[in-house]
Structures are given as structure tokens and as C-alpha cells.
Amino acid sequence: MKLKQQVERLLDEHRQRTLSVIVQGRPQGLRETLARAAEEALQRRALTSATDLLPPHVKEREQRRRARTAAQYAASVDELRRAGSAAIEPLQAAAFLTGSRLARRSDSAGRPRPLPLAGAAALEIDRDDLAQLPQQLPEALAVFANRHIPLPPRLRAKTLPPEVERVVTHAWGLEACGALACWGAFNARGQGTKVAVLDTGVEASHPDLRGKVAKFAEFDSKSGLVREGVEHAWDADGHGTHVCGTIAGGRASGRWIGVAPETRLLVAKVLGRSGGTDEQILKGMEWAVANGADVINMSLGGLSFDPGVFDTYTAAIVAARAAGVPVVAAIGNDGAQTSGSPGNDYFALAVGAMDVRHRVAAFSAGRTQVVESSDAIDPKYLPLVYAKPDLAAPGVQVYSCIGKAKWEHLNGTSMATPHVAGAMALLLSRTTATKKAGADLHALAGSDRSDTLMQLLIGSVVDRGENGQDHRYGHGQLAVLSAYGHAVDRGYLPPP
Incomplete structure (x- = not known):
């Protein structure tokens, strides 16, 4: 859904003056991953047997046989965090958000609350500010309601x-x-x-x-x-x-x-x-x-x-x-x-x-x-x-x-x-x-x-x-x- 449509829908569905939202940045590689997923989904529509989804023989991967070390894992996680943080930086630095009264109150630094793994940030925002977000913050990929998730029933x-x-x-x-x-x-x-x-x-x-x-x-x-x-x-x-x-x-x-x-x-x-x-x-x-x-x-x-x-x-x-x-x-x-x-x-x-x-x-x-x-x-x-x-x-x-x-x-x-x-x-x-x-x-x-x-x-x-x-x-x-x-x-x- 386009960013403008998402904002309009949020405003229609939530009538309160202040909304809690999650603004999605543009993490490196996300667009390419979604494109591959779209191709995969098209191919899956024709499958009738789950066995067609099994991975190829390991020899076909030409994967080097080397155990993943703890240091290598930590490095890959750090790289993901850096990519996510880079996606958030334009959101945190945007005067449109940092200058808002509600955004200043969202944390001690006056910036939206970062979610680096997702390359996103959460904040509370005034309805009028939210309506301007698509024009004022084109760096954003999407905006979602920060929903309340109910306790799963026992x-x-x-x-x-x-x-x-x-x-x-x-x-x-x-x-x-x-x-x-x-x-x-x-x-x-x-x-x-x-x-x-x-x-x-x-x-x-x-x-x-x-x-x-x-x-x-x-x-x-x-x-x-x-x-x-x-x-x-x-x-x-x-x-x-x-x-x-x-x-x-x-x-x-x-x-x-x-x-x-x-x-x-x-x-x-x-x-x-x-x-x-x-x-x-x-x-x-x-x-x-x-x-x-x-x-x-x-x-x-x-x-x-x-x-x-x-x-x-x-x-x-x-x-x-x-x-x-x-x-x-x-x-x-x-x-x-x-x-x-x-x-x-x-x-x-x-x-x-x-x-x-x-x-x-x-x-x-x-x-x-x-x-x-x-x-x-x-x-x-x-x-x-x-x-x-x-x-x-x-x-x-x-x-x-x-x-x-x-x-x-x-x-x-x-x-x-x-x-x-x-x-x-x-x-x-x-x-x-x-x-x-x-x-x-x-x-x-x-x-x-x-x-x-x-x-x-x-x-x-x-x-x-x-x-x-x-x-x-x-x-x-x-x-x-x-x-x-x-x-x-x-x-x-x-x-x-």
C-alpha cells in the first residue's frame, strides 16, 4: 500500500488526537528481498507437491564446509543493525519529526524510538502531523499503527x-x-x-x-x-x-x-x-x-x-x-x-x-x-x-x-x-x-x-x-x- 494511502487509512480508522505509529525506513536490500519473494510466490502457485519445495542437494550449493563461528555471527548481526540504523537516521534527523511537540516527548533525546533490526522507529504523533508525513518525510517506506496485541487466550x-x-x-x-x-x-x-x-x-x-x-x-x-x-x-x-x-x-x-x-x-x-x-x-x-x-x-x-x-x-x-x-x-x-x-x-x-x-x-x-x-x-x-x-x-x-x-x-x-x-x-x-x-x-x-x-x-x-x-x-x-x-x-x- 502506498504511503499516502496508509496514512489516510490510519486517520480513518483511528479517531483519537494522538496516534502511536511505527514508521518504516528503507533498509538496504529490503526491496531486492521482496522482489525475490514475489518471483517465488508466482512459482509456488503451480506446485501441487510439497516435496518440490525441498532444498537442492548440498553439492549444488557449492557451499564451503565451514562452521559458522560466534564471531562471524556477531559480525553479521552488527552489519544488520548498522543497515537498520542507517535506514532510521533520516527519520531521526527529520526536522518534521524532531520539531514536533509530541515527537520531542517520545524519548529523552527528543527523537523517535529506534527499532534497528526492522530499520524502523516508533513514535506518538499528532493527527495533523501524520497527515503531512507523506510530503514531509519521503524517506519513509511505510507507516503502521503501533497496535495493541492482546494476550493470547489460554x-x-x-x-x-x-x-x-x-x-x-x-x-x-x-x-x-x-x-x-x-x-x-x-x-x-x-x-x-x-x-x-x-x-x-x-x-x-x-x-x-x-x-x-x-x-x-x-x-x-x-x-x-x-x-x-x-x-x-x-x-x-x-x-x-x-x-x-x-x-x-x-x-x-x-x-x-x-x-x-x-x-x-x-x-x-x-x-x-x-x-x-x-x-x-x-x-x-x-x-x-x-x-x-x-x-x-x-x-x-x-x-x-x-x-x-x-x-x-x-x-x-x-x-x-x-x-x-x-x-x-x-x-x-x-x-x-x-x-x-x-x-x-x-x-x-x-x-x-x-x-x-x-x-x-x-x-x-x-x-x-x-x-x-x-x-x-x-x-x-x-x-x-x-x-x-x-x-x-x-x-x-x-x-x-x-x-x-x-x-x-x-x-x-x-x-x-x-x-x-x-x-x-x-x-x-x-x-x-x-x-x-x-x-x-x-x-x-x-x-x-x-x-x-x-x-x-x-x-x-x-x-x-x-x-x-x-x-x-x-x-x-x-x-x-x-x-x-x-x-x-x-x-x-x-x-x-
Whole structure:
């Protein structure tokens, strides 16, 4: 959507005098990335088999077999921050913004609040000033409402079918997604990996999570760091603890609950008891990438009825993937023909929910998304049409830990999403075989790394719905054992 149209829409939809907005700059490489995405979307429309999306054999990449060092990762993150900061500089220096009374109050320096990973800045702005923004600030690529993101619902499962009740050694989703088989066949349990969870926080002292939270940070609604350190970890609701349990939990209850029980967790508390803001979540993403996350899990989002998407999160997700960090997000819990942001962003790996009988949950969202116009995309690629979700995972009657050292069965795409994030940790596990023989998957960096992880998971699904991608299952059901097998067959991982 053109900048002027975005401003007009914001003014129509929000009647208050002062608006909280996120102004998107023009990070280097964003336009080229969107152009490649448009070409990819056009090619995907003709696909009927998910296996066509598997990555090529590693030999075809001509990738040098060299492990990515911590120093190299830090350098790539610094480069992304510099690019984002450069995109923000014209916004921060613009007299139009710095001279405004509301902008001067937005932080101590009298400048908009920077979000370097996204190459964006957040601020409060007067309606009259916002109306002039397209003419006064042509450096801006887009402007979005800094939305309030509601607290994800804790949808308790009131009754359990026999198929769930009789599984007493593990949560049913671990078997359904292939995690248990992956442990046995490849000894992959998430060793040496870090999964970032952006949510309501975590009860780090829970018996199933004790010692598994590597870092914790809490951000306020204006992206300020409130506190940091595992000793300060807490959960405003229990939702984040349940998500963390599905990724990394053990068997303190007598049942295995975590897909990757040996991964470490980086937890950013970006939602409080009343929810959070887009700005808060974007800051959490930046923190996760800076702290070495291998994958970001976002079981959160705001409902969207509009199929048109050029989203608040696009630039941040593109930057995360450029750092080698895929973003896994829930598609939403409002049913068919709806979707939630950031899950409906083209670059996010969106997850729908299914039950123990392989049926998609009625609440699981999904639809066709359309980008009709954008200053960031060449008109020849418009309209850009794509479908969401990308795949489905166990999200009904999911057993995991909650606050106060308890456990509970919950429903939601929030519960499905950590199965996929955990599956990525399994693919990246530092097993005995990978330590001995090396692993080309571990040697990949940047977009090659994040794209390959996503391609392995999407290309290995079990097609449960229509032939090809649909609005309910996406491409199909998560099958991490098959994904690991494809990674071995195509040379990305060594055989056990």
C-alpha cells in the first residue's frame, strides 16, 4: 500500500488526537528481498507437491564446509543493525519529526524510538502531523499503527479423547510430529541450540524447565528494557511457560513434553497481563537475534480480516532470516478466512493447529493474502498473492507445563507453533555424528541457513488436505523425522 494511502487509512480508522505509529525506513536490500519473494510466490502457485519445495542437494550449493563461528555471527548481526540504523537516521534527523511537540516527548533525546533490526522507529504523533508525513518525510517506506496485541487466550481442553488419555509416557504431539522417532533414529534432541520465545514470560523454576532458560529479558510497551537475567524471569499468564515446555520441557510430570528437550531457551517477555504492542515485540525480536537465537517462536499476534499485507513485521523478519534465524509464528485462533499478524507475513513460517486424529481445529485460521500495492515491490509483481498457513502441527489438547509447577492440556495455534520451532532445533542438534563428521547444515549462514531449515520442514510434510497448499493444513502436517531424513539424503546432515 502506498504511503499516502496508509496514512489516510490510519486517520480513518483511528479517531483519537494522538496516534502511536511505527514508521518504516528503507533498509538496504529490503526491496531486492521482496522482489525475490514475489518471483517465488508466482512459482509456488503451480506446485501441487510439497516435496518440490525441498532444498537442492548440498553439492549444488557449492557451499564451503565451514562452521559458522560466534564471531562471524556477531559480525553479521552488527552489519544488520548498522543497515537498520542507517535506514532510521533520516527519520531521526527529520526536522518534521524532531520539531514536533509530541515527537520531542517520545524519548529523552527528543527523537523517535529506534527499532534497528526492522530499520524502523516508533513514535506518538499528532493527527495533523501524520497527515503531512507523506510530503514531509519521503524517506519513509511505510507507516503502521503501533497496535495493541492482546494476550493470547489460554484455551483449556475440558475433555480428552481416548487417543490422548491413553498416552501416558509423552505428550501426544511428540509422537505425531516425529520428535520421538528423531530422538531414537538420529539422537537429535536439540543439543547445542537456542530457541527464542517471545511471549508472556516463563516460570524458569518449573521442574520441567529448571536449568533450561539461558537468558531472559522483559520489555515495556515502548520497547524499554525493564529487567534482564534469568533470576528475574516470571510469567504474567502461564501461556509462555506452556509454550516453552512444548519446545524444551523434560519429563518431571512423568511424561515427556518437549520436542527438543536439550535445547536452551532465550525468553523475551513482550506481553503482560493486558497484552503488548507491536513495538514491544519488534524489540524482542531484535534482542533474540542479538543473543544468538537459532530460531524465534512467536505464539502471538493480532487478528486481521483484511487480506492485504505489507506488514509491520516484514522488515524485521527479513532481517532475522538474513541473520540465519527463521521466525515461526502462530496463524491465529479465529477460524477460516481470518489470519493473525505476524503469522500472515509472507516471510514468517505460519503454523496452524490439528488434533490427535489429524483434523484441523475449527479455530485454526488461514486464508489467501494479497499485497495489492507497495512502494517496496516492483509493480510487475503485483498483486502478490500467497496462502497461509505454511503447515500444521499438534495444537489441540497439548499437554505441557504452566505456572506454579503445574501442567495442563491447552488448545491453540500457540500450542502448535512451538512444535515447529522445536523441530528446527532437532535439525540443528549437535549430535555425536555431526560433531564427528561435520554438518553442512550447520555451516550454512544467513538466508541460506534459514531458508534451508524452512524448506526441509515444508518439503517433508504429510499432505492431509487438498492437493497442494490450502488454507487449513497449509502444505501439510509437520513430520520432523522425514525432514531429518531428507537432510541426510541431500547431504546437509551426516547419517547416524
